[in-house]
Amino acid sequence: MDELEFRRRIIAQPNDKSTDVSEFAKDNAERQYFIDEMREFDKFLQDEVKIPVPENLAESILLNTSLKEKAQQEEQIGSNKVVDARSRFKLDRVHLSLAASFVVAISAFFFSVEHNKINPAGEHALAHVYYEINALDKSEPISLQTVNDKLALLGGQIDELPGNVTYAMFCDFEGEKGLHLIFESDFGPMTVFIVPSQNKMFEIGSDEFHDDRFEGHINKGPQADTVLIASLGAPVNMYNDKVNSAIRWL
Amino acid sequence: MAEKQKRYEALVHVYHKELYRFAYWLSRDPHVAEDLVQETFLRAWRSLDSLLDQKAAKPWLLTILRRENARRFERKQFDYSDVENDTLVDETSTSLDDTMEQTVVQRHIAQLSDEYKEPLLLQVVMGCSGEEIANILDLNKNTVMTRLYRARNQLKEALSRNDEQLKGASK
Numbered sequence: 001m002d003e004l005e006f007r008r009r010i011i012a013q014p015n016d017k018s019t020d021v022s023e024f025a026k027d028n029a030e031r032q033y034f035i036d037e038m039r040e041f042d043k044f045l046q047d048e049v050k051i052p053v054p055e056n057l058a059e060s061i062l063l064n065t066s067l068k069e070k071a072q073q074e075e076q077i078g079s080n081k082v083v084d085a086r087s088r089f090k091l092d093r094v095h096l097s098l099a100a101s102f103v104v105a106i107s108a109f110f111f112s113v114e115h116n117k118i119n120p121a122g123e124h125a126l127a128h129v130y131y132e133i134n135a136l137d138k139s140e141p142i143s144l145q146t147v148n149d150k151l152a153l154l155g156g157q158i159d160e161l162p163g164n165v166t167y168a169m170f171c172d173f174e175g176e177k178g179l180h181l182i183f184e185s186d187f188g189p190m191t192v193f194i195v196p197s198q199n200k201m202f203e204i205g206s207d208e209f210h211d212d213r214f215e216g217h218i219n220k221g222p223q224a225d226t227v228l229i230a231s232l233g234a235p236v237n238m239y240n241d242k243v244n245s246a247i248r249w250l
Numbered sequence: 251m252a253e254k255q256k257r258y259e260a261l262v263h264v265y266h267k268e269l270y271r272f273a274y275w276l277s278r279d280p281h282v283a284e285d286l287v288q289e290t291f292l293r294a295w296r297s298l299d300s301l302l303d304q305k306a307a308k309p310w311l312l313t314i315l316r317r318e319n320a321r322r323f324e325r326k327q328f329d330y331s332d333v334e335n336d337t338l339v340d341e342t343s344t345s346l347d348d349t350m351e352q353t354v355v356q357r358h359i360a361q362l363s364d365e366y367k368e369p370l371l372l373q374v375v376m377g378c379s380g381e382e383i384a385n386i387l388d389l390n391k392n393t394v395m396t397r398l399y400r401a402r403n404q405l406k407e408a409l410s411r412n413d414e415q416l417k418g419a420s421k
Contacts, residue, residue: 012399013373013380041406045374048355051274053267054284061262061291068292146281169281 006031014038056134063131068172121195121202122209122216124174125227129191129214135182136189138166150179154196155223156249162242163190187234192243193227208236223249257304258295265311266291272312272375275367276319278360286322290315309386312376316386358408366401369394 001024009016014035025031054060129136141164148157150168154177166189167182178195195202202225207218216229217240226247228240266287273283273290293314294301301310362370372378372386380398384391 008399009395011402012395041402042374045355045359045370045402045405048353049271049275049359049371049375051271051356053270054280057270057284057287058262058266061266061288062259064288065258065292065295069295146279150281170285 007034010035010038014042060132060134067131071174119202119205119207119209119218121174121218121225121227122205125191125193125216125218125229126209126211126214128171128173128180128193129229132180135167135169135180136191138182139184141166142168147181151194151247152250154179154194156194156247158246159248160246161192162239162246185230185234185239187239188231190234190239191227191229193229194224194247195227196224197221219244221249254298258298261294261307261311262291265308268376269311269315272371273315273319275359275371275375276316277322282322286315286318289318293318308376308378309382312372312378312386354412355405355409358405362401362404366397366404369397370401373398 001020006021006024009021025035144158144160144165147165147168150170151157153170161181161183163184163186165181165183167180169180171178171180171193173193173195176195176198178193181192181194182189183192184190197220202218202220207220209216209218210232213232214229215232215234215236216227217236219226219228219240221244224247226240226244228236228243230236230239269290270283270287273286274280277283277286290311294311301307359367359370368387369383372383373380378386380391380394383389383398384394387394389397
């Protein structure tokens with residue numbers, strides 16, 4: 001090993017503990033000093049790349065995994081049932097006609113009570129808000145440009161929102177890629193989900209929903225559906241109008 | 251099932267911070283970084299049975315994350331395909347610089363070209379050895395060592411230039 005190779009190796013990998021390197025630096029104060037200097041620089045770089053990690057990231061990862069896994073399992077169970085049913089139908093035509101009339105009866109029942117049902121999109125939106133409940137505490141504003149960069153992927157743009165945006169993440173809204181925003185209003189943090197209008201579940205049930213903590217409104221649009229969720233008692237309809245008139249579609 | 255869950259939780263706890271930081275430096279967007287890490291661990295869960303040796307977990311997770319990051323660009327290209335090019339100006343970087351990359355060296359790391367930045371981040375953020383980096387990036391070890399050498403040299407030079415400028419300014 002020569003001086004040049006020694007230096008190249010120590011610069012590239014300051015913690016190189018190979019015997020030929022240590023042998024070469026042994027009994028040589030200058031080379032030892034160079035190793036120390038490069039290790040110090042390495043330590044400095046290691047500290048510099050340690051940007052802050054979001055709080056509770058590990059918990060949020062574990063929760064996300066279990067929710068997605070559950071959703072996938074339910075989907076699989078659903079499709080298995082269809083396959084099972086089909087194969088049975090083939091075997092027995094009497095059962096087929098019985099099953100058909102059963103389906104008609106069930107659909108008629110659901111059709112009659114549909115208008116009273118909670119919109120499943122609303123239910124899903126509430127579950128999503130609870131799932132990321134800590135996000136409501138965020139207060140650092142995110143620039144509108146950052147929000148628009150994300151919204152552009154869904155084909156939209158926001159001119160302004162009635163408050164600073166503190167959260168902007170893509171989310172999986174029952175299989176549909178949506179944007180999850182939180183902004184600070186005069187009535188506390190409000191959540192907006194913007195989901196491209198291909199999701200059939202928005203079409204069922206009432207546009208308004210609530211539980212004992214939040215209330216929300218679903219706005220069905222031609223390009224995307226939006227869901228606004230605020231604390232119970234906030235003027236949801238007013239904010240809903242403001243938000244929906246602020247979104248433009250390209 | 252419980253055993254799998256335990257293994258998974260251990261992986262998340264051990265690697266989530268490092269992976270988030272690595273994802274951040276790749277994407278330079280904290281939100282994208284979080285999405286990448288979430289997606290990486292979700293995929294890791296779904297194929298956890300294929301990870302036979304726990305010691306190989308780190309390079310395995312990094313490979314998933316890099317693949318996810320590459321997918322992001324494929325999607326982006328697809329999503330943007332109908333949009334005029336002039337609307338694609340990256341204006342977020344400057345605002346992110348202000349919040350996340352506050353020191354001189356952080357800005358210099360961000361500006362390194364990808365071929366130098368990625369091996370350096372694998373080494374400094376993830377604590378990978380030259381050999382591990384070579385495997386993850388599918389390069390030979392000599393190439394990796396040369397790139398690490400150049401990356402670190404560029405940073406040192408940039409920092410000493412900056413020091414001189416500061417000294418010059420204070421005179």
